Amino acid sequence: MSTLTSQSSAPLLTRFVDGVVYATLNRPDKRNALTDDLVVALSAECDRVADDDRVRAFVLRGAGGTFCAGGDFSGFKALMREPAPSVGLDPIARYNRQFGALLEKLAALPMPTIAVVEGAAAGGGCGLAAACDHVIMAADAHFSMPETTLGLPPAQIAPFIVARIGKTRARWLMLTGRRLSAAEALYAGLADETATPGGLNIVLQSELSRVLAAEPVAQRATKRIVADAAKRELPLVLDAAADAFAMALRSGTVTEGLVALAEKRAPSWRIAAPTTPELS
Known part of the structure; x- marks a missing residue:
């Protein structure tokens, strides 16, 4: 059975096929950079599938040949123009923490989760991939966590990168903002397997067949x-x-x-x- 559950103009497209939810970040003209709308939509989808026993697996990917280029800074720029409040939580911190809450939900999904990485997974995109159980990466794709080179800490993604590859390796990659090829990401543990761009679907189907063979x-x-x-x-x-x-x-x-x-x-x-x- 295939059920289309989103419109093509929505920030997130979802499709339910043979027990698998395919969630696609849908801002290809912006390399699927994360906006508030996109974070909210993916968070709501995690809430929905977490309570649906029909869902046997969850696949996350990006439209237009890019997984996710990280955060869209237009929202932060607007907040930066306003002074920090004298009391209470800074709106920038609240905005940032919302993405961390999404990563928590993604990591806690009760069914197996797979990220399919094409093009780039940068910053928050690395966090999304790291929060999944299994990462399939195109051989010509790359990972990067450039936050420190921009004057920022990788605030919300850091715990999920550490959980996936360990504290020592994660710390150095985040301190230096190094860009990793697919082969380097595989060696570091950010990716679990790589495939030629044309072979991604074959590898994904193979992994899903294994997932759907288990109870x-x-x-x-x-x-x-x-x-x-x-x-x-x-x-x-x-x-x-x-x-x-x-x-x-x-x-x-x-x-x-x-x-x-x-x-x-x-x-x-x-x-x-x-x-x-x-x-x-």
Whole structure:
């Protein structure tokens, strides 16, 4: 089934096909730079899919051959013309923190998430990719975090870059604002695999076939366990994991999985060949 859920002029296009939500940043004339409208739209989409058990995977990409060129500074420039308030939160900080809230939602989505990076992923675009579970990158694309070269800290993306590639490597890349080729991004851990521009769709479909071969409730439980491991004490993590394991055994899905294995057939939840829309 394919369901188009957005209009072509919207800042974010979404399509639901074979259990997969494809979300496309849709400002190709601005290299998909992040505006308030785009951040709000993607945040709302994360809220929507988080509560939809039909969604088996979430794919994020950009229209027009570019993933995301980072933040659109027009909004910040308008705020910079106003003096900082004498009391209360600076509107610039509030505006910036809104993007961090989006990254939190994206990273917390309960289903597997994949970023498909073409052209450039700069600044906030790096953050969006880092918040996803898996990153597929075109061989001619590049990553960059140029904030410090512009006189800024990479405020909201920093924790997500650290979580993906580790503190030492992340710190140096962000301190220097270095631009990384696809091969360098793969080595650094910002990307998980690369493909020729013409082969991106093939690689994406291959990964989605693997995702859709696994049982979705078990996948969601796995993401919860991994998230807990980063923020809770080990005994609490293992207690919650044992509960999830027991629930899975009693749910009946394991029986289906074992019977399917014995009968040498696909389990009932598997979508063997997902239909993947052409990349923009």
